[in-house]
Amino acid sequence: MDCVFCKIMKGEIPSEKLYENDEMFIIRDIEPKAAKHYLMIPKRHYKSISEMTDEDGVAFARSLKKISDLTDKLGLQNGYRLVINQGDDAGQTVPHMHVHILAGQPLDFPDLRK
Ligand code: 5GP
Ligand code: ZN
Numbered sequence: 001m002d003c004v005f006c007k008i009m010k011g012e013i014p015s016e017k018l019y020e021n022d023e024m025f026i027i028r029d030i031e032p033k034a035a036k037h038y039l040m041i042p043k044r045h046y047k048s049i050s051e052m053t054d055e056d057g058v059a060f061a062r063s064l065k066k067i068s069d070l071t072d073k074l075g076l077q078n079g080y081r082l083v084i085n086q087g088d089d090a091g092q093t094v095p096h097m098h099v100h101i102l103a104g105q106p107l108d109f110p111d112l113r114k
Pocket of ligand 1: 004013015027028029030031032039084085091092093094095
């Protein structure tokens with residue numbers, strides 16, 4: 001499959017896995033938008049929340065919980081923001097479900113109507 005995250009998962013594109021288990025892995029974003037910017041990527045390929053199976057949803061909830069266990073390892077002690085872009089208006093560029101983890105600085109909350 002021609003999917004950048006599936007290729008990273010298989011090691012076909014190099015990217016250090018900061019954490020990995022049977023259900024997901026965490027890498028640094030190649031174009032960081034904050035002082036710390038990681039991606040939590042479920043291993044099963046599906047595009048978006050609307051394509052999640054019930055099993056995906058359970059695994060996804062476990063994966064979110066796991067992020068909170070990794071605060072020290074990822075340097076998230078001062079807080080972090082999770083972002084999931086879904087579809088075109090949100091600017092989703094990789095059609096493989098993933099969660100952005102943004103941290104390492106105060107994160108403003110832009111008013112996007114301006
Ligand atoms: P989206 O725009 O779909 O929400 O997020 C996709 C993210 O994947 C972007 O922030 C982009 O920088 C990141 N990305 C795209 N290709 C690669 C890659 O080959 N390696 C890594 N580490 N991140 C990537
Ligand atoms: Zn994929």
